[in-house]
Amino acid sequence: LFRLCGELSEHVGSSVSLFSNQVVTTTLGELASGQFESTGGTDFDCVLDHALRKRWRRIVVLSDGWANADEALLARARRAGLKVWVVLFGADANHQHPLVALGESFAWHPTQA
DSSP: OOOHHHHHHHHHHSSSEEEESEEEEEEEEHHHHHHHOOOOOOOOHHHHHHHHTTSEEEEEEEOOOOOOOOOHHHHHHHHHHHEEEEEEEEOOOTOHHHHHEEEEOOOOGGGGG
């Protein structure tokens, strides 16, 4: 997955934001080599808050989907027109997670094969 992200530089630039329960920025090179920071856990609130503060118009979220998101943040993201593409992965991916409803599209994952 990390190597795949490294191939996206022409589409996303030289850096990406990663999240667990905090958002951190890293380079695509570090990500491709598996070097990244994690604070553990998963929190979609930090993702939405970060995207809204940066005034990003679109984001891609790669996750297993096991986290919640604050309804007020989801509403703010909808009002701001934030486009979210969600890629779920893992055999136990949570298709009911809150970002799927906010998402522009639902991406394929291996259990849908």
